[in-house]
Amino acid sequence: MLTEEEKKEIEVEFLRYEQKRAVSVEALKIVQRYRGWVSDDTLIEVAEFLEMTPAELDAVATFYNLIFRKPVGKHVILVCDSVSCWIMGYERIRQHLQDRLGIALGETSADGVFTLLPIVCLGACDQAPAMMIDDELYGNLDPAKIDEILSTYR
Ligand code: FES
Secondary structure (H helix, E strand, C coil): CCCHHHHHHHHHHHCCCCCHHHHHHHHHHHHHHHHCCCCHHHHHHHHHHCCCCHHHHHHHHHHCCCCCCCCCCCEEEEEECCHHHHHCCHHHHHHHHHHHHCCCCCCECCCCCEEEEEECCCCCHHHCCCEEECCEEECCCCHHHHHHHHCCCC
16 A cells, blocks of 8 residues: 555655646655555556556656666665766676675675666766766765765665
């Protein structure tokens, strides 16, 4: 069941549009903020609240790559693999993150703290190579800087 808080936040979004389905992405982001990810059951409940079919909402969730349809760790690391970051050393950054966390892209660390995912351009090409952890952007990365950043999470 959607909580009262989740419903209230989604209803605030309804005020901005004529159709409930127009807030699909916002509604998914709201429930994900509370639950960490969007399970099948959650997706069905949100779809009902938005007067959509689960299949229609799932298509939105699948298209939008910041909606997680599988459980993720406490923190999600999005490492940019687009052209500027690739030129500026993406491979080295990705490898260091994987070695440091003991996981491959798409996986969650054994302690459940980090999930590592690739993402297209974060809009920080002037700071390439870049990554985002939750809502925080980090640029001009090198292995030492990554170690320093990761040590502030846990
Ligand atoms: S290419 Fe990585 S931030 Fe733009």
